[in-house]
Amino acid sequence: MKPLAERTAELKQSNIRAITLMLQGVDGINLGQGICDMPTPDPIKRGAHEAIDGDQSxxxxxxxxxxxxxxxxxxxxxxxxxxxxxxxxxxxxxxxxxxxxxxxxxxxxxxxxxxxxxxxxxxxxxxxxxxxxxxxxxxxxxxxxxxxxxxxxxxxxxxxxxxxxxxxxxxxxxxxxxxxxxxxxxxxxxxxxxxxxxxxxxxxxxxxxxxxxxxxxxxxxxxxxxxxxxxxxxxxxxxxxxxxxxxxxxxxxxxxxxxxxxxxxxxxxxxxxxxxxxMSSTYFTEMAAAYDRKRTLMCTTLEEIGFKVPWPEGSYYVLADFSPLRDRFEGFEDDMTASRTLVEKAGIGTVAGRSFFADDADGDSCLRFCFAKEYPILEEACRRLKAAFPPA
Ligand SMILES: Cc1ncc(COP(=O)(O)O)c(C=O)c1O
Structure with a gap:
């Protein structure tokens, strides 16, 4: 068969999909993909229902x-x-x-x-x-x-x-x-x-x-x-x-x-x-406050374990450096290994650092954690991380 278009040659998938598949096997929690699993606000859902019922099609x-x-x-x-x-x-x-x-x-x-x-x-x-x-x-x-x-x-x-x-x-x-x-x-x-x-x-x-x-x-x-x-x-x-x-x-x-x-x-x-x-503008302040609480839980947990954590000023991700963990735990040679280790040992999905750099080597000691999760789920994720990688 003739080859596919050249423009597709460079396309590569990050490790998100592989990690998602691994997580399914271990009833894991996905802190990898940037999806928030909180509900969509009711007024928006109602508006869409009305538009569908009213044949705004x-x-x-x-x-x-x-x-x-x-x-x-x-x-x-x-x-x-x-x-x-x-x-x-x-x-x-x-x-x-x-x-x-x-x-x-x-x-x-x-x-x-x-x-x-x-x-x-x-x-x-x-x-x-x-x-x-x-x-x-x-x-x-x-x-x-x-x-x-x-x-x-x-x-x-x-x-x-x-x-x-x-x-x-x-x-x-x-x-x-x-x-x-x-x-x-x-x-x-x-x-x-x-x-x-x-x-x-x-x-x-x-x-x-x-x-x-x-x-x-x-x-x-x-x-x-x-x-x-x-x-x-x-x-x-x-x-x-x-x-x-x-x-x-x-x-x-x-x-x-x-x-x-x-x-x-x-x-x-x-x-x-x-x-x-x-909707009231309090929606935004309440949302930011809720994320701030999650950020604190996520970043504090990672710091306790030994990650170097540049606390985010905004968004709901943290790109944390795991290199200090190499002395204490197995399976942190590079970002791909580390993200597999987190699934295997703690049931936690992350994104390998290389997904964010042109040169894989530049991201080889960091992982991205997404803390856009319901608070109890994030708490459970942090508990699992600390149990698998006890703070020094
Ligand atoms: C920086 C950035 N831009 C855009 C998107 C995707 O946005 P949308 O769902 O509106 O296409 C994402 C999703 O993770 C993102 O992180």
Whole structure:
């Protein structure tokens, strides 16, 4: 048979699937995949039921239903302080992943260079690679994941087209500061670049950290596409609803592309999620407080066991370094071995560090833990970890 398209050659699965399969055999707890198993809020579910019962079943406009776009415009202007000019600066997509795909195809040609910060969210890199972009990596290091702007600058060439920012970050939990975002703004303006900013964890913030949208920084909006979604904020990863905010001319092309790829996001579910904007704002503070409690439990447990733990400032992941455990326990030679050891000895699933780096060796002493679990389940996971790897 003729070979598959060349663009698929580099595609590789992280160890998430293998670990999920191993866990099934041991009644394990999965702290690997970034899925929250809490319930979707009732008003959203009711809204979707009503839309289905009311036969809101036809394609919507490719940019989304009007009430949802209006609600998102208001949210972008108030919560994010983004100077969006009108609903035509907003589009609803199939997950923020759909928004990323539309952005990428709208802004980039094969061969264009894109700057990505490591550790990264793998989907960004895999998608960019599939479409033929060349990735340039800027490494950041625990515990504060500071950005070396000299390195960023040194990587910019005539072929550079975009910079990817993810704040709060998956997997590090870094929340970008105003100063850092202003420096990115300077770079994109001075070098005529675009920024694609993924802000899907924008409501999960700890220790007083503030979420700042790059597009809210003066002068950045016209070259920035902001991506976010409902998956994480409202525990609805399977509904596949996200959105993009950006200058109308770019969003219009993104809409045409999305129309070609999947026409529109599921209409009845768009009606359901529009109800989220009727919910009290205490929803966000309560959610952040609940995650903060889980973060404390997760990070304290890992520290007690002996991991080096850069506490996340936002999101619901921690990328912990297990190298200090090597002296006390077997099975921590590298990240792949360590993630198997955690399944075998404690029934706990994690993601191997190499999933977040271009070079496997850079992630070979860390594991990502996701603490978006019901509290009692997380407690049980921590109990199992401590029983299997007793603190020194
Ligand atoms: C940084 C980041 N962006 C996007 C997504 C996926 O979002 P969605 O479900 O809206 O496609 C994830 C999921 O883990 C993520 O971590």
């Amino acid at each position: 036809i394609y919507s406009y490719y940019g989304g239903i009007q009430p949802l776009r209006e609600a998102l415009l208001e949210k972008a202007r108030t919560y994010n302080r983004i100077p969006a000019r009108g609903v035509d600066d907003i589009m609803v997509t199939v997950g923020s992943t759909g928004a990323f795909v539309a952005t990428m195809f709208t802004l980039l040609d094969p061969g264009d260079e894109v700057i990505v910060f490591e550790p990264y969210y793998g989907y960004h890199c895999n998608l960019l690679t599939v479409m033929g972009a060349h990735l340039k990596f800027v490494r950041t290091e625990a515990p504060d994941w500071a950005i070396d702007f000299d390195t960023v600058e040194s990587l910019i060439t005539d072929r550079t087209k975009a910079i990817i920012v993810t704040t709060p970050n998956n997997p590090t939990g870094k929340v970008w500061s105003r100063d850092e975002l202003e420096r990115i703004r300077d770079l994109i303006v001075e070098n005529d670049l675009y920024a694609i900013t993924d802000e899907i964890y924008e409501y999960m913030l700890y220790d007083g950290h503030e979420h700042i949208s790059l597009a809210s920084i003066e002068g950045a909006y016209d070259r920035t596409i902001t991506l976010s979604g409902f998956s994480k904020t409202y525990n609805m990863t399977g509904w596949r609803l996200g959105y993009a905010v950006g200058p109308e001319a770019i969003i219009a092309k993104m809409g045409l592309l999305s129309d070609l790829i999947y026409i529109c996001a599921p209409t009845p579910l768009q009606h359901g999620v529009a109800e989220a904007f009727e």
